[in-house]
Amino acid sequence: MKELNVKKRTNLAEARRVQKLRSEIARLREAYHTKDSPTITDDVYDSLNKELKSLIKKYPEFDDLNAPENRIGGKPLDKFEKVKHEVKMFSIGNVFSNEEFFTWEKRNLKLLSSNVKLDYFCELKFDGLAISLIYENGKFIRGVTRGDGEVGEDITQNLRTIKSIPLVLKTPFPNKIEVRGEVIMKKGVLKKLNENNEKEGKPPFANSRNAAAGSLRQLDPQLAKERHLDFFAYEIAQIKGDEWQKYADKHSKKHELLHKLGFMVDEYSKKFSSLKDIPNFIDEISKKRNNLPFGIDGVVTNIDDTKIFESLGVTGKDPRGIIAFKYPAEKATTIVKDIKINVGRTGVLTPLAIFEPTSVAGSTVGKATLHNMDQIERLDLRIGDTVVIEKAGDVIPKVVEVLTRMRTGKEKKFKMVGKCPVCGGEVEKRNIGSFQSSFSKGPRIPGAPNLGQTISHRTLETSVAYYCVNPKCSAKDERSLEHFVSAFEIYELGPKILRRFKDEGLITDAADIFTLTKEDIEPLERFGEKSAGNIIREIKSKKKITFSKFLLALGVLHVGEETARDLAVNFSTLDKLAKASIEEINEIENIGPAVSQSVYDYFRDKNNLLFTEKLLKNGIIIEKVEKIKKGKLNGLIFVLTGTLSQMSRELAKEKIISLGGKISSSVSKNTSYVVAGEESGSKLKNAQKLGIKIIDEKEFLSMI
DNA sequence: GCACCTCGAGTTCA
C-alpha cells in the first residue's frame, strides 16, 4: 500500500488507522464476493467507510485518489444511466486492401480541391471498446460507452477500476478535457479468465473484445475490477483553455499530450508524410500482430492536421479524414449447415462440418474437419449451431467453440451414419486392424488396407473411429490410388483424372497406370494430344522409385514415410521383406507388434503379392537403398516449420537426411534445431517454450 | 502401467 505522507507526529496513529481501514475495506469487499467466506453485513462495511471518510475530511493529506476505495466506489448498480455525449462519437470507415486505401486519399484530395500536402498519423486499431472520459480540474468525473454515438451508458464506476485510467491527471492539466480511447483486455488476462470460467463451468469468451465488453457491463464494479482491463487513449474530443489548443491542432500532438497527462498511448503510432509509405507499415504491424500482448484488428490512419480533418466532414457515420485498414479476422462465427462424412483410404469415416461460407484470416472457409465423433461430442456440436472458427497455423480451418447461447432449439444432433455414404457398406466402430479377414477374394485396388490382422485388446477398446468395412468400397479405392500416385510423385494425375480413368475402364488398379498409352488417353474428352503426351511422359519418368517410396505407395496399414524408410533400410529388397518373419520385422527399432503384424500380413495376402508382381512386370524399377551417409548432421534432429525461400521443404528434408540428420514432425525436448521459415506457426512457439535452439534459413544453409 | 515422443491419416483454400 502506498505510504502516506504524514507530516505531524500527532497524525501517526490516525494515519495507521486510515491504512488499516483501507485494507479492511478491501478485504471485506473481497470476501463479499467469495461465496465460501462469511457474508458481511452492509452495516459493518458502511461504518468502516464512514470512519475512513471522516478521517480523510479531517486530514486531507490522507486522501489518496489512487487508493482502493476510490477505485471501487459504492455497491453494485441496478442498471447503467444513459448519458448524452457532449461531443458525438463517430465510427471509422474500413478498407481491406491497398487499392481501397489509396482510393480513400484520392477522394479526399478531390474534395480539398487544392494541392495540399497531407501528413498522416497511423496507430494501431485496438480490438476493444471505444469509450469517452471526462476530466474536470484534473479529476476523472465520468466515463461513458460509445453507445450509438449520441447516447451512451455511464460506466464510471467500472472504469475507475482500470489502473491505466488515471483518476487524477498529471500536472499541468487543462480545466476540462474529454479523452477518447479503447478499453481492452490483454491476451494473457483473457486466457486466465477463460481458464477460470472453464473451471467454474461458465462459457469462455470468444475473444478479448467480448470479454472486455462483458466486463464493463458488470453492474458490480468489484467484478469488473477482477477482470484487469486496460485503456489506451488516442483522441481528445474537447479541451478547454487557449493555451492548450496548440495540442489540439494535430492528431500526433494529441497523443503527445495524452501521454504527458498520464495515459497509455500506442507506442507503435507513427507519422507519415506520404501515404505511399503506409502499406509497408501496415505490413510490419501485421507481422508483429500475433506477438503483441493485446489484440488489434487493423491500423488506423488519420489526417494529422485537425483543421483539414474537420473540413472534410463526415459521410454517414464516418469522418472522411480517418480510415481503418482492417486485417482479415482471425476468428469468425458461422452456422453449421450440415455435417457430411468423408471416406478415407483406410475406410475411416471422418465427419466434416459444412458452413455458411465465412471469411477467416484472408480466405473464405466453407468446411472444416471435425476429426471424429468424440470431437463432435466434446464440442457438443449440433447441425444448425453457431460456431466460432479459426485457422490453425493460418491455413486449416478449425471449429473452436460452439456458441450454445445462440441456440434456438431447432438444432439437430448428429448421428454417425449406419451405412457408408459412398458404397452403402457396413459401418463399424472399431479399429480397422481388429476385424478378421472376411473379405472377398476378388481383385482389389492396392493400398486398400489389409483387413486380416489382429491388434491388441487396448486398441480395440479405445479406438474412436468408425469404418466402412466394405473392402470394395469405391471411395477407399480412389483414396488408395491417390495415395499411390502421390508416393510415386506422379503430379499430373490428380484425383479427378484418376477417377475418370477408372470410370472409363482404363485402369482397374494402380499398376495399370504404367501400361497406359497416349492412344488410351487422347480420345477422352478434354484431353488433347499434348496433355495425353505429357501424362504418359510423366508416368514413364516415375517408373524408377526408391524402395522406401515404393513401400509407402503400397499403403500398408501403419506404414507411413518413416516406417517405410526403416523397413527399406533394414531389408534392402522387396523379396527379403516379403519373406521376413514377424519376429524379424519386430526387431527393427521403432517397429512394434502392431506394425510388424500389419507388414507381415500384407505379404501373406495373395492379392497383394499379385499386385506387387504386376507392378514389377509393368516396369517399376526399385532402386537400391542408399546407405545412410555419415555427415556433419549426424545424430541431430531437425524440425522444419514455415516456408523456406531458398529451397523446398522436400529438398531441405533430403539434404538433412543425406547428411545423417533426422527430421521430426513435432518439437520436443529431443529436438536439436527448429528451422523457422517465413510465417512459421505453433511449432516455433513450442520451441521457444522448450528452449530449443531456433535457427533461420540463413543459419540452416550455412550448416549444410 | 504410465508418460512421453513420434508417426500415420485426414485435411483447406487459392
Next chain:
DNA sequence: CTCGAGGTGC
C-alpha cells in the same frame, strides 16, 4: 495443423 494411436523407456 490436429488428433489418435503405436512404440519406447522408466
